[in-house]
Amino acid sequence: MVTKEKAVLETGWNLDNSYARLPESFFTRLNPTPVRTPKLIILNFPLAASLGLNAQALQSEGVAVLAGNRIPEGALPLAQAYAGHQFGHFALLGDGRALLLGEQITPRGERFDIQLKGSGKTPYSRQGDGRAALGPMLREYMISEAMHALGIATTRSLAVVTTGETIIRQTEQPGAILARVAASHLRVGTFQYVANWGTADELRTLADYAIQRHFPDVQAEPDRYLLLLKDVIKRQAALIAKWQLVGFIHGVMNTDNMAISGETIDYGPCAFMDAYDPATVFSSIDAQGRYAYGNQPYFAGWNLARFAETLLPLLHVNQEQAVQLAQDAIFSFDDLFHWYWLAGMRAKLGLFNAEPQDEALIEGLLNMMKEYRADYTNTFRALTFAREADTVLFERPEFEQWHEMWQARLERQQEAKASSRQLMQNSNPAIIPRNHRVEAALESAEQQDFSVMERLLDVLSNPYEHSPEQADYAALPAPTDRPYRTFCGT
Template identity: 80%
Template sequence: MTEKKAITETGWNFDNSYARLPKSVFTRQDPTPVRSPKLIILNDPLATSLGLNVEALQSNDGVAVLAGNQIPEGALPLAQAYAGHQFGHFTLLGDGRALLLGEQITPPGERFDIQLKGSGRTPYSRRGDGRAALGPMLREYIISEAMHALGIATTRSLAVVTSGETVIRETGQPGAILTRVAASHLRVGTFQYVSNWGTAQDLQALADYTLQRHFPEVDADENRYLFLLQEVIKRQAGLIAKWQLVGFIHGVMNTDNMALSGETIDYGPCAFMDAYDPATVFSSIDMHGRYAYGNQPPIAAWNLARFAETLLPLLHEGEEQAVELAEDAISDFTELYHRNWLAGMRGKLGIFNEEQEDESLIEGLLNMMQKYSADYTNTFRALTFDKPEDTVLFGATEFAQWHELWQARLARQQEPKASSHQLMRVSNPALIPRNHRVEDALEAAVKQGDYSVMERLLDVLSSPYEHSPEQADYSTLPALSTSPYRTFCGT
């Protein structure tokens, strides 16, 4: 089998619509080859859904593509330019260690970005080496696939390949390349870049491209750019609500990490909350809690306001009218988010209909959970299976009173209790990627070359609403520690 034939039989079917945008928003760049690539993990179901041949991907030629050592036919690798507010400070950015190979067109005609992360230096690398370490790439694989299984819009991980080279961070670490799959990599930061350094024509071209790619249902007679803003706001309101409902903390909600598609992107210092506390922060670089769990909704609104600012020239010829349109759209975010969150919380408590006092019932539970440091996921799971004695709240007078109010609330709806419990089963995961479990998997993989721990973890995380006996061990809490859990950006 010839090399070219092997790559073709893999099923790659690239288009490069992003490369047809104004040249200011990207730089053509080939990946930097690595010494001895080795496939560590391949996402077989995702590969199949993309129209790829799993067996061919595992061949030497297939791995060479995943490592950046070969460019498949039709691909046109490029580094995307973007800017962003990082912890509130605006700066010029771009793909400093990632390259977009192109857009895979699946057999049903869907379009997905295929990006190599850790593929070498680009013009946007600044002082970075353009490479990635194995641990952070495996972390992204684990968390992104767990998010997908939880039903949360996310970029996906197709594969992780080791490079056979060492990358220097605080110490020498094995190098790796992640293949990331996304609806697109268009970000708030992409528009910020064009707004600051592009032309008016560039901005309009980018906005039209975003509409065509993600919101083609726009009506020809309406303000198409206002529609773009409103739809991005709707998607983010739904996304952030889902984060909050499972206790996910992104950790680095900079504007360059907000995807316009509504997918979760960039799994650096992310983690899931154990004990419920809105002030929870895991990121080692978030010194002041800007991106704490409880701050994620207002930060999303802040990021969307920055997006709205970039669209002002397109919203209306008059500046005052443009600002008014933008402000009206942004003001909808809080209500949209709250509506999504409240509906999700009702589901977590088995409530089908709406009553005015529902929010106070929900807040009463959350306040108790914070007061008693109750585990977020396990508390809702215990309530799902009528086992309040499994929570640290059990025995407290205030919890007994709350539980009585909750039972009375359920009794006031038409649906039987069995239906409420079924609603709770599909609304409350049996398990999340517990931080200590993720660390165990990464340590075994990186330090011992043992990937079995990660494989078992991925298996139980793939069906979080199954509530099977096999998942019970993965829902246990970590041992008490004198120091808080910390995550790092991995760059």
């Protein structure tokens, strides 16, 4: 039998616990609930290597760690406390089915949270069972890795294991645990929790910790808390712009699902838009369309305003001046987002420089795409390769007029057409995780056939490759009268 010490050494765990050194009110220490018969379903080999982990060991004795049946040396498992506005309603929350094992220090000296999602009940579980189903955990694995390949800041997925146990959601489903990797799990909701139930000293401690971990360049600045707010706003503006540029819809943009690090976090009822429409909603729990595609920038700003409110005591001793500093910072979000989005849209159209009429050119295309229900991803892909006949816009009089204006705009650049095409290839993915492809992979996985998912992941790993092999995965789903719906999975 391999000893615990030898297994830890072979696996490569190098865990620290800086979060566990924060005030005890920020978390609850407890171990995962052991599972019956853990089985590794998928392991992220490149991610494991970058973390300094031995994939071979993870596939054998390391499965017990990924399932929560063994605690690696150096780990101090804990459930984090946080709050959040869920669809506008404030509530006390926390890790109800997840535990932070610790922070892996990589060979390059980087620090990443290692969290087990679906690891059992915690004091924050409320009425939940603390477990997770296989389908939602595989969905998070696929979508988060696709987002990473698209160049979008995101938490990542190290592994999914089944537990050998059945859990009840709408039906009986196989239980599973996801090992999630994040720059940190600090959320807007973390600050809301401390601001509402902690002390002023605890709030300052949390802010200092966030600065040390994510914004070390401002640690010595006298206005470091204002700079913290501004940096978080800037990262979120860049992140949400990238969501919009690829048609990603998060589905549940509550304040507890916004990470201070600027990473996409908590893939629940997320999906990618097919036909362009700002009103697109997939989530079954978003009946009012609060987090529709077109609303995401607005509610990102709304969430950041809630973050700014938590920092008011740290921004200035004078309340009115603190509010003014916070408001000025928040008001910058719209301009920042718009700048990132406009720069990204220019790149999608092969434009290297800026002209005042660019936004009208972009909006003209988007309006046509909405009117004729043109596929968002494939329209830009067709423009990239001058295959306009592949779109429903082809031979529409207004599109022909728009196309002439676009070509004239390209001619006014110093860069050659070949350079513009290369810029477009680098900015317009050939493929996204099409909803019907994700569902097909999950349906096969429920039957213990993981090959469909593995092939999909392989294709999604190089979305800007534009290879012939990707063509089939770019195809649209068959027409249906039933709207596509996603579910939270909790």
